[in-house]
Structures are given as structure tokens and as C-alpha cells.
Amino acid sequence: MTRKQRRMTIIGGSLAVLALAAALVLNALRDSIVFFSTPTMVAEKHVAPGKRFRLGGLVQPGSLQRGDNLAVTFEVADGGAKLPVAYKGILPDLFREGQGVVAEGALDASGVFKADTVLAKHDETYMPKDVADALKKQGHWKDDYAGKPAAATAQGNSQGAVR
Amino acid sequence: MIAEAGHYALVLALALALIQSFVPVMGARLRDPALMNVARSTALAQLLFVGASFVALVTLHVNSDFSVANVYENSHSMKPLIYKITGVWGNHEGSMLLWVSILALFGGLVAAFGNNLPLSLHAHVLAVQAWIASAFYLFILITSNPFLRIANPPIEGRDLNPVLQDIGLAVHPPMLYLGYVGFSISFSFAIAALLEGRIDAAWARWVRPWTLMAWIFLTLGIAMGSYWAYYELGWGGWWFWDPVENASLMPWLAGTALLHSALVMEKRNALKVWTILLSILTFSLSLLGTFLVRSGVITSVHAFANDPTRGVFILLILCLFIGGSLSLFAGRATSLKQGGLFAPISREGALVLNNLLLTVACAVVLFGTLYPLAMEVLADFKMSVGAPFYNLTFVPLFALLLLAVPFGPMLAWKRGDLLGVTQRLLAAGVAGLVVVAIIWAWTRGGSALAPLAIGLGVFVIAGPVTDMAERTGLFRLPFATTLHRARGLPRSAWGTAFAHAGLGVALIGIVCETTWNSEYIATMKPNDVAEVAGYELKLDGLLERQGPNYREMVAQFNVSSGGEALSLMTPSKRSFTTRGSSTTEAALLTRGASQLYISLGDVTTEGAIAVRIYHKPFVLLIWWGPVLMAFGGMLSLSDRRLRVGAPKPARAKQRLQPAE
Numbered sequence: 001m002t003r004k005q006r007r008m009t010i011i012g013g014s015l016a017v018l019a020l021a022a023a024l025v026l027n028a029l030r031d032s033i034v035f036f037s038t039p040t041m042v043a044e045k046h047v048a049p050g051k052r053f054r055l056g057g058l059v060q061p062g063s064l065q066r067g068d069n070l071a072v073t074f075e076v077a078d079g080g081a082k083l084p085v086a087y088k089g090i091l092p093d094l095f096r097e098g099q100g101v102v103a104e105g106a107l108d109a110s111g112v113f114k115a116d117t118v119l120a121k122h123d124e125t126y127m128p129k130d131v132a133d134a135l136k137k138q139g140h141w142k143d144d145y146a147g148k149p150a151a152a153t154a155q156g157n158s159q160g161a162v163r
Numbered sequence: 164m165i166a167e168a169g170h171y172a173l174v175l176a177l178a179l180a181l182i183q184s185f186v187p188v189m190g191a192r193l194r195d196p197a198l199m200n201v202a203r204s205t206a207l208a209q210l211l212f213v214g215a216s217f218v219a220l221v222t223l224h225v226n227s228d229f230s231v232a233n234v235y236e237n238s239h240s241m242k243p244l245i246y247k248i249t250g251v252w253g254n255h256e257g258s259m260l261l262w263v264s265i266l267a268l269f270g271g272l273v274a275a276f277g278n279n280l281p282l283s284l285h286a287h288v289l290a291v292q293a294w295i296a297s298a299f300y301l302f303i304l305i306t307s308n309p310f311l312r313i314a315n316p317p318i319e320g321r322d323l324n325p326v327l328q329d330i331g332l333a334v335h336p337p338m339l340y341l342g343y344v345g346f347s348i349s350f351s352f353a354i355a356a357l358l359e360g361r362i363d364a365a366w367a368r369w370v371r372p373w374t375l376m377a378w379i380f381l382t383l384g385i386a387m388g389s390y391w392a393y394y395e396l397g398w399g400g401w402w403f404w405d406p407v408e409n410a411s412l413m414p415w416l417a418g419t420a421l422l423h424s425a426l427v428m429e430k431r432n433a434l435k436v437w438t439i440l441l442s443i444l445t446f447s448l449s450l451l452g453t454f455l456v457r458s459g460v461i462t463s464v465h466a467f468a469n470d471p472t473r474g475v476f477i478l479l480i481l482c483l484f485i486g487g488s489l490s491l492f493a494g495r496a497t498s499l500k501q502g503g504l505f506a507p508i509s510r511e512g513a514l515v516l517n518n519l520l521l522t523v524a525c526a527v528v529l530f531g532t533l534y535p536l537a538m539e540v541l542a543d544f545k546m547s548v549g550a551p552f553y554n555l556t557f558v559p560l561f562a563l564l565l566l567a568v569p570f571g572p573m574l575a576w577k578r579g580d581l582l583g584v585t586q587r588l589l590a591a592g593v594a595g596l597v598v599v600a601i602i603w604a605w606t607r608g609g610s611a612l613a614p615l616a617i618g619l620g621v622f623v624i625a626g627p628v629t630d631m632a633e634r635t636g637l638f639r640l641p642f643a644t645t646l647h648r649a650r651g652l653p654r655s656a657w658g659t660a661f662a663h664a665g666l667g668v669a670l671i672g673i674v675c676e677t678t679w680n681s682e683y684i685a686t687m688k689p690n691d692v693a694e695v696a697g698y699e700l701k702l703d704g705l706l707e708r709q710g711p712n713y714r715e716m717v718a719q720f721n722v723s724s725g726g727e728a729l730s731l732m733t734p735s736k737r738s739f740t741t742r743g744s745s746t747t748e749a750a751l752l753t754r755g756a757s758q759l760y761i762s763l764g765d766v767t768t769e770g771a772i773a774v775r776i777y778h779k780p781f782v783l784l785i786w787w788g789p790v791l792m793a794f795g796g797m798l799s800l801s802d803r804r805l806r807v808g809a810p811k812p813a814r815a816k817q818r819l820q821p822a823e
Binding site for chain 2 (some may be wrong): 004006009010013014017018020022024026027029031032033034035054066069070077089090091093
């Protein structure tokens with residue numbers, strides 16, 4: 001092989017791998033990305049049943065109901081709208097009514113959000129960042145969530161805190 | 164007094180770093196050995212002062228001096244001693260102090276053991292180290308000083324985040340930092356080479372041991388962090404594709420590529436410019452990791468505090484170093500003499516393929532990590548990129564890489580014989596295919612992917628094994644001759660074999676765990692029995708216990724298999740009063756490489772408790788793999804050929820060694 005051919009082989013090989021990676025990424029971006037929504041956004045956008053997304057907001061006080069065999073239902077609210085959520089399993093250590101929560105799953109045909117993962121990344125002073133930002137945007141941000149000393153935001157970690 | 168002394172020592176270290184940043188460079192310009200030698204003494208003195216500062220912070224934590232804000236916020240007088248010490252780096256300020264301490268440690272090591280480096284290279288390397296150090300000293304002193312006092316000292320501290328009160332904190336962050344920061348050495352060598360405009364094979368020989376050392380620590384640090392998340396978070400998950408995990412994976416991928424390209428440069432004097440670029444990229448990714456984790460851009464267990472000024476400051480450091488080094492590279496790289504080209508089918512060619520796949524895989528992870536951040540800033544919508552994305556992108560690329568791994572070390576330098584290597588790998592390939600067939604028949608109709616992936620893992624292990632068996636003449640020659648040959652092989656050859664086999668071991672563990680993991684979630688009352696994967700777990704009862712700084716509720720499970728009692732498992736739930744938070748302490752029962760895993764949920768009103776029980780087949784292989792890789796790295800590191808300045812092995816002995 002001449003020098004030029006060798007160089008072309010290496011450059012060609014590199015381009016092939018890069019093209020493969022780009023194809024893989026574009027393909028993956030189409031259907032493996034999960035968007036974040038609040039109940040208000042869900043109501044406005046009419047999210048189709050079965051489409052996976054992350055739901056964030058506050059657990060509506062008084063809405064938590066435990067059923068048989070670890071089934072739970074609760075409502076997630078963001079001041080503007082409420083969305084019922086059904087989950088089966090163990091809730092995170094720091095799941096509480098009136099606190100921020102992020103759940104991942106999809107709506108079913110009757111408009112209930114079936115969650116397969118529930119994350120509650122907070123302690124008594126901390127709000128999940130996604131939730132805090134969304135609430136701020138809608139003007140439902142209350143000062144008592146913020147303004148705590150920075151050190152206090154070192155999170156009380158619950159299961160899934162690393163997620 | 165101790166706090167002030169620690170603070171003062173840190174300021175002195177900054178002053179020394181500033182001297183070290185400029186004087187040696189001037190010395191190199193003026194060709195003045197005295198000025199260049201300043202670097203050595205300042206680097207050692209810097210280590211001394213940062214060390215003193217670090218010891219001061221440890222002392223404050225051990226003494227529970229709550230007049231210091233950092234101690235007040237992260238410690239408690241009732242906390243066990245070990246967590247008082249590890250709590251030093253269980254917070255933002257302390258962890259940054261650990262970061263610079265390790266940086267100074269590496270600087271000191273180069274100063275102490277770099278005597279055989281050309282003087283100007285030595286001076287330049289230490290100067291670049293000092294640039295990094297100065298930036299981070301300034302960062303600590305301006306935005307995150309751990310020695311600040313509180314005007315009215317409280318009596319009791321706020322305690323350390325309970326999740327961090329674990330032995331994992333003693334091991335994971337220091338290991339990870341030794342890896343991250345260790346790559347600063349290859350970065351400094353790269354910048355020094357660009358400044359000098361000169362680079363040769365000897366340069367690669369100096370850089371390789373440092374890179375290898377950083378790589379070993381990073382490998383162990385990531386594995387340790389993954390195991391810690393597995394047993395502490397109560398999910399039984401060991402990798403979440405979380406941005407902070409990616410932040411440690413990216414330097415690992417780039418660092419692995421760097422190890423291999425430095426090999427080509429050392430042996431064949433080729434790929435010089437690429438190796439320099441990789442050195443810069445690897446450390447840049449370490450800095451990016453520090454930024455992602457420490458700036459509060461991403462909220463996770465690792466982001467201790469969200470203070471915007473810190474984020475902006477680290478972003479500035481990041482831009483300065485990455486931008487500066489890449490522009491220097493762009494300006495100077497062309498002046499470096501290009502090495503020779505080589506045939507695509509050769510050891511060099513295989514190493515290029517390795518580099519190509521590793522860097523592209525790294526780019527994919529980088530994309531997945533930054534894309535959601537970019538979209539949030541630019542398009543103002545939130546999304547998360549998780550495991551499904553990486554399964555579709557990272558996994559195929561890595562599968563290709565793994566397929567190529569056994570071939571690489573068996574190809575000859577310059578011009579390899581692919582057909583010959585394939586013939587020699589036939590046994591390994593057959594072993595892999597047989598395993599695929601057996602597992603596929605055994606699981607009957609299950610997903611075809613899992614058996615294929617395990618077969619790939621077996622191939623990756625069998626490749627180096629058959630290669631080493633061949634080279635030592637195992638079973639062909641008398642055992643004594645085999646032993647003699649085995650001892651005669653270079654240690655780096657053994658290191659390569661172990662590290663590559665480790666990849667296969669980890670792969671098998673990952674596939675077994677994700678495919679055949681069984682899960683049992685239910686509420687249980689005392690004397691209830693759960694059956695999981697052939698084990699019977701009987702809940703004997705619940706009891707309350709008082710720990711040093713928490714109360715815990717312990718559940719006792721009697722585990723038996725086929726009527727034979729095995730062991731008692733005691734998962735617990737701890738509630739920490741000071742922070743008002745609780746943690747789940749999972750109980751683990753190890754059977755061979757598999758584990759039973761129990762974690763607890765809430766107690767219901769009727770006195771039953773929610774439990775989550777997993778059986779994780781071969782899960783331990785996931786971490787034994789990286790341990791094997793690190794062991795291989797250590798073997799390579801102990802190879803005398805890597806020890807710079809070691810006398811050349813005697814000729815007669817060399818003839819006995821088969822060509823690598």
C-alpha cells in the first residue's frame with residue numbers, strides 16, 4: 001500500500017465510525033428521550049396516552065391513598081392543575097404530602113398518570129430543581145422554599161437521589 | 164487558631180504556586196538552571212503547605228469545632244470518628260481542598276521523582292501544574308473557604324448527610340480524585356511539549372506510567388462508587404447514566420484511549436499529535452466533570468451546594484484551561500514532527516481502532532450529558548437522557564470495541580497477519596459460540612441478545628487466556644518450562660491480558676444482572692415467608708435500636724434454601740434526628756458471585772413492613788471486572804521497562820523473551 005492509500009484507509013475508517021455513531025445517536029434521540037412536564041403543561045399540551053414523560057410538582061396534601069399490595073395513588077399539583085398518579089411499589093424515604101416529587105411514566109386512557117418510578121429528591125428544605133424552576137415560572141414559587149442557607153440544600157437523599 | 168493556621172497555609176500555598184507558575188518558565192526562556200530548579204522546591208513546599216491546611220481541616224472536624232462553619236454544617240459531636248474524618252470531603256469546600264491536595268501531591272511526586280527528565284521539560288511540567296493549582300487555590304479562597312468562622316458558635320452541628328455516613332465515603336472520593344487529578348500530569352506534559360515544540364518517544368515513556376497510575380485509581384474509584392450506590396441507595400441499581408456518573412466515565416474512556424495511543428507513540432514514534440490532543444482532552448473532561456458536579460448545574464447526591472458564583476468561577480477555569488490548551492494545540496501542533504504511517508492491519512492499526520471507538524463512545528456520552536443542559540438553556544424545555552439512549556448508542560459502539568479487543572495484542576507491530584491471528588483465536592471464538600448455544604438452549608426462547616453478549620464476554624476472556632497459554636506453552640510443554648516462560652514474559656503482557664479479561668468479566672456480570680435479576684416487592688408481617696429465586700426468606704421480627712447519631716428499625720430475615728438454613732439478614736431503616744431524614748441500609752447475602760439483596764420500605768398501620776428483595780445473579784462480576792483491570796494496570800506499572808531510568812535488561816535474558 002502506498003502512503004496515500006494507508007492514510008485514506010485510516011481516514012475512511014474514522015469517518016465510517018463517526019457516521020455510525022451519528023446514525024446511532026440520531027436514531028436514539030427519536031424515541032429514547034423523556035421530557036419533563038408539570039400538570040399544567042400536561043393539560044395544555046394534551047399529551048397522548050402511552051407517551052413517556054417525567055411529571056413534576058407538589059404532592060397534593062390529603063390526596064395520598066394506600067391500596068392493597070403497595071398500590072398507592074396521589075395527586076400531583078402545580079397550582080394551576082392537578083393530575084392523579086398511580087404507582088405500585090415502595091415510595092422513597094422522603095416522599096411526603098405537600099413536598100416536591102418527580103415521577104416517570106405515562107398517562108393511561110383514563111387520564112391517570114401510571115408512574116413506574118417515583119423520585120423525591122429533597123429534605124425539609126430542598127425542592128427538586130426541575131420542580132422549583134417550573135413553579136417559579138408559573139408564579140407559584142413561595143419564598144419559604146427558597147432562601148434557606150446554602151448548606152441546608154445538601155440534599156436529604158432518598159432512593160434514586162443519584163438518578 | 165487551627166482554622167486560621169489552615170487558612171494561612173492555603174494562602175501561602177497559593178503564593179508558592181504563583182511563583183512556580185512564572186519563575187521556571189522564565190528560567191526555561193533564559194536557559195537558567197537555577198531559575199528552572201525553583202520549580203522543584205516550590206512544588207515540594209506547596210505540597211507541605213496544602214498538606215498542613217488539609218490536616219488543619221481534619222483536626223477541626225475531629226475536634227468538632229463548631230465555630231467553623233464548615234464543621235458546623237457537616238458534622239455532629241456524636242458522629243463516629245471515621246465519619247468525622249471522611250466528612251471532611253463529604254462537602255463542597257472540603258472536597259475541593261482534597262482536590263488541590265491531591266494535585267499538590269502529584270506535583271510533589273513529579274518534583275521528587277522527575278530527576279531524570281530534561282531540566283526544561285521538568286520546569287515546564289511543574290509550571291503548568293502550578294497554573295492549574297493557582298486557579299483552584301483562588302477558587303477555594305474566594306468562593307469556598309472551608310475555614311470561615313461563625314460569629315456565634317452553635318453548640319451542636321447539623322450532621323453529615325446520612326447517605327454519606329458510610330465507609331464508601333472513605334474510599335470513593337479520594338480514589339476518584341487520584342484518577343481525575345492524576346490526568347493533570349499527562350496534561351502538563353502535553354502543554355510542556357507544546358511549549359517546547361519538541362516531542363519524542365521518550366516523552367511517551369515518561370507520560371505513560373503517570374497516565375497508567377491515574378487510570379488505575381479512576382477505574383477503582385468508579386467501580387467503588389458504583390458498588391456504593393448499589394448497596395446504599397436501596398434500589399439495587401449500580402449505574403444510572405446520571406450526569407455525574409458520566410462525568411467520571413468520560414475521563415475514563417479518554418484516559419483508556421490515551422494509555423493505548425501513548426503505547427503507539429512510545430513503540431513506533433507515531434500518533435504524536437493525537438496523543439497530545441488526547442492528553443489535553445482527558446484532563447479537560449476531568450475538569451468538565453468537576454464543573455458538572457461542583458457547580459450545581461446538575462442536582463444530585465454529589466452536588467453539595469448550589470451557589471451560582473461557584474458555578475461561574477469553575478466555568479471560567481474550565482474555559483481558560485480548555486480554551487487555552489486547545490488554542491495552544493492548534494497553534495503549535497503543526498510544528499511537531501509527524502511520525503510515520505503504518506499498515507492498517509497491524510498492532511498500531513488495532514490501537515488506532517481502539518482509540519477511534521473509545522473517543523467516539525466518549526463523544527456519545529458527552530453528547531448525552533450536555534444535550535439536555537443545552538436544550539434547557541437554548542430552547543427552554545426540560546428532558547432527561549437516560550439508559551434507553553445509551554443502550555442504543557454507547558452499547559453497540561462498545562460491543563464493536565470488545566469484539567476487537569482480543570485481536571489487538573496478538574497482531575504484530577508494523578504489519579500484522581489478521582488471518583493468522585484469527586486462526587489463533589479460533590479456540591476462544593468457539594468457546595464463545597458454545598456458551599451462546601448453551602445459554603440460548605437453557606433459557607429457551609428468551610432474548611437472543613443476552614446469550615450473544617455473554618458469548619462476547621467469554622470470547623473477550625478466552626482470547627487473552629488462550630494467547631497466554633500459547634505463549635507459555637501450557638499443556639504442550641512440561642509444567643516447569645511453562646512456569647519459566649510465564650515468568651519470562653514481560654509483566655506488561657500479563658497486565659494487558661488481565662485488563663482485557665477484566666472487561667469480559669464485567670460484561671458477563673452486567674448482562675447476567677440485567678437479564679436474570681429477580682425482584683420481589685410486597686408488604687410482610689412477622690413470620691411471613693417470601694420466596695425468591697429458590698431462597699425462602701422468613702421475616703422473624705422487627706426491632707428498634709439506638710445508634711450513635713440515629714435510631715434504626717431492624718428487620719430480621721432467616722434465609723434458607725431447600726430447607727437448609729443459611730444465614731440471618733438484617734436490613735434496617737435509620738432515621739437521623741438532626742437532619743430529620745432517613746436512610747435505607749440494605750442487607751446483602753453473597754453466594755458465590757451472586758447476591759441476595761433486601762431493602763426496607765415503610766411500616767404500614769397494621770404493623771406490616773414493605774420490603775424489596777432482589778436476587779442478583781453474578782452481580783459481583785460487575786466489580787470484579789474493574790478490579791481485574793486495575794490489577795492488570797498495576798502489573799504493567801511494575802514492568803521494569805516502564806520504570807524510567809531503569810537499566811536496560813541484560814541482552815541474554817532479552818533473547819529468551821518471545822516477541823510481544
